Amino acid sequence: MASSDSAFEFEYSPAPEARSVVDIKPSYGLFVNGEFVDGHGHSFKTISPSTEEVLAEIAEADDADVDAAVKAARRAYTRVWSKMSGAERGKYLFRIARILQERAREFAVLESIDNGKPIRESRDVDVPLAAAHFFYYAGWADKLQYAGLGSDPQPLGVAGQVIPWNFPLLMLAWKIAPALACGNTVVLKPAETTPLTALLFAEVCQQADLPPGVVNILTGAGETGRALVSHPDVDKVAFTGSTDVGRAIAKSVAGSHKKVTLELGGKAANIVFDDAPVDQAVEGIVNGIFFNQGHVCCAGSRLLVQESVAEDVLDRLKRRMSTLRMGDPLDKNTDIGAINSGEQLKRIRELSEVGDAEGAERWEVACDLPTKGYWFPPTIFTGVTQAHRIAREEIFGPVLSVITFRTPKEAVEKANNTPYGLSAGIWSDKGSRILWMASQLRAGVVWSNTFNRFDPASPFGGYKESGYGREGGRHGLEGYLKVSGL
């Protein structure tokens, strides 16, 4: 969509990434013990959210399938993986990293088709970071005794992992890479709306000659996930997703031996001071909330802007938003892709309507939305108070709530006034203020003069109701090792 009021109209020709690089099968089974098998449950369809085209029939794993997968993982753990040297385990992970790099284009296209995210992001962020995660943790596999987690840290056993639909392959990498590096075997359930790259990853495991049962992929919805995390022979539960499901998981493992890490929701404050480099800050605000259609747990969904510069920042922000290009996820010029599902679109619409009803003022980019698929234009709400639901609840979409403040202390108070604590952003030119703010914000990741940066070496995870445990870096090993009495 081009800005309608600008003096120059820059028209972009379509620049679609070739879809022929991927080969989507009509139907997929479950990946258990190194091979694809039929599930016992019903099947469901995965669709392309940008076109509503049915992509494939996917098997839904039932309790028996979950049991079979956990048994396969246990067998692989006992007989093969826990006995293998760390160096050899690491070599398998290096192989996986390399194959992901070799097949990067295929993964990027498939991810954009199944998820709806722009190819620019899947190509430049999701897939390279997924490969980087495997490469990073591959190197840890034979160095665990140096991780500061005891002189002879031991794996936990079988990990049951449930991941969301916003970064399907990347979240798979965040889960599987550290688990395997530490000597655990895994049963992973991708989200029901985005199973395809996980199933393609199963092929990568085969190409890497990974011993059967070390990685098992079960597709399905909430029931499958529940069966997996509550299976008595699972030693470790790792979940990324909503805080409500995280709570349910924390309850379900109460009194068990299971070790749990949870990476849940957020309502991050992105704080802009009057001395911030404004154009950079505006880019950071856009990246903070519109990256991946706002389907980001650490999205900067609350803009806290200092009153003295609020008008200027908002003017520039609106101007910048008007140049965002929304449409075909496979077009290399696309900035904003499709909302991942009809269900999510409904939630975004509902919460936005609550914003209207509670008296906030909505501004959205004027543009024609495609007639098919799930779309929501980049939107900001001004006149938002801290009591508004759009300031408190995670919308998980391209919707920004704008709140103003006068003093740094007020900014801290407002930023921390949430049950969440995943991330925060600070924009200022003053070093001492940045460091003071960073120390005051109750959030696990603080981006100063940048936002939404991720790296395998950088620990990620929340305070408060955003969950517990860290993924990434040396800290990410702790969730997959026995560390008591270290």
Added chain:
Amino acid sequence: MSTRLDVKKTYKLYIGGAFPRSESGRSYVVNDAKGKFLANASQASRKDARDAVKAARSAFGGWSARTAYNRGQVVYRIAEVLEGRRDQFEAELRSSEGVTAARARTYVDAAVDRLVWYAGWADKIAQVTGSANAVAGPYFNHSAPEPTGVVAIVAPAGPLLGLVSVVAPVITTGNTCVVIASEPHPLTAITLGEVMATSDLPGGVVNMLTGSVAEIAPWLASHMDVNGLDLTGVTDPDLARTLEEAAADNLKRVRRAGAEDLLAVPGLDRMTTFLETKTVWHPMGI
């Protein structure tokens, strides 16, 4: 020669740096190891538990903002004052638990030494658990631990060493806490509260409740302003499970009960369970 009548101590709660009675007006009988009456301990109520959480929350900002060096010195000061009152603690342990004089001395030695051990960690734990992260881009990126917030603790049976072993790691790192003392041996906890109250420890950093674990612990486990829950002293597995379930409502960090040798040198995990890792990014450029 006329015999002098002892001046006996009234054992109350320790909340916000003060020693109030239970607002419920209740008390329960505490006997010595031989079954003979020792004292009436306060039987804390839900209201007391909530007051204690409020005191702990109020104290958190200031305590966590102290320099690590300062917190280390305060914890060390607790050790100093405890050492100075060791005769009283040895006598209490002998009468309440019925242990020998040598055993009582061992426990008091270990409790003092444990405080000293943790005091030394205050300004080192960040160096051991933090990191400089080599990210693939022009960014300064580092991770450091921060305290979780208010931690509710069910203390184990060892009335002095057990208590010190669960409280010291939590406060050294900047958390504040509400502790339910050992139900059968609550008196030492309150005496330890007197030590803390005279050790430059700000009021509210440690709050001590005595009474029924089964009655008080559920209110702490479900309290939405409590961030962590240490179940070390919960011996009933059903109660432990129920408390962990209640803790899930606001995703408290939970340390489950488990056997441990209190006399052994502890690991870092009592500290790390109630620490958050914060990672800060900043671009580098000219």
